Amino acid sequence: MTDNGKPSEQLVTVGRVTTVYGVRGWVKVHSYTEPMDNILQFPKWWLRGPKGWEPLDIDAGKRHGKGLIIHVKGMDDRDLAAQLCQRDIAIARDLMPELEQGEYYWHQLVGLRVISRFGGEEHDFGNVARMMETGANDVLVVRGGVDKRERLIPYLPGQFIADIDLEAGVITVDWDPAF
Template sequence: MSSSSSNLVTVGRITGVFGIKGWVKVHSDTEPRENILEYSPWWLKTRHGVKPVEIDQAKPHGNGLIAHIKGVDDRTLAEGYTKVDIAVERDQMPELEDGEYYWHQLVGLKVISEHGGSPQLLGKVQKLMATGANDVLVVKGDKAELGSLDNKERLVPYVPGQFVTSVDLQAGEVRVDWDPEF
């Protein structure tokens, strides 16, 4: 991650408005989803810059959450906050146990396959996906820039001890036991 990328970590998104009193629909990337409500302030990444807001009410609704932004009391005002990412300050996030990582720590790491004995660079982690059974690393090769094996995109199950053999944040790499043919 570049040092210019600030201290903010994206944890969700405001996806739409709810009702006429300034409530918004929230998609949370936290686990469990209600954990997003424990952070304050939320930093909204609008096209006019990053803006801190305070949530004064929130509750589960359907598959997501709805929240009320303090001082936003009608639908028209709330519409100005839709389709924006919600970020929080990195130092507000709880410390993890050894061997546990936040998704944002894994994005951008080089992925090296040790399958078959000789290490091969598959590419970089572009993003992660939750699939239900386990998370999946989306690894994008870039032969020209990275010197990776090829330019393929691979989906590697994030299963430590089985497919993921090590994560080294200092070295900026994830080592995997993954057949490059897949």
């Protein structure tokens, strides 16, 4: 599926416009990047609209308090800026920095099948529905599987995460099915 000339599978969601800031067209942005202001380094943004992804031209952005604010080129009115709120921000996948061996972006893990080999038996836990940041460590939110349960599995490679095979679409975990 293509949205406004950019194949949507080539885009990665990296943040969300949350609310307006001030009266001159600035908006607050919740960034999913780490650190949060890394989102400002990407030269071209896309905004999810009612008809798909639309290009978003940013002419200014900065940290403000505990968050970020940005200004969209040519948008100097609070009411116009309000139309951007509660919409996802994406960037082209090929703009994302290369990772070291054994490192993964969250979007690569979402959707993967999770198999546990706890106690020498194989258990199908379902798929990664989303990732969650807890402060101590990231967590896989896994739903489905044979028992249709939701599981929260700490993303701790070498401890609970035994293997990640992107090509096969499988994460192997060492996690008790009773939890």
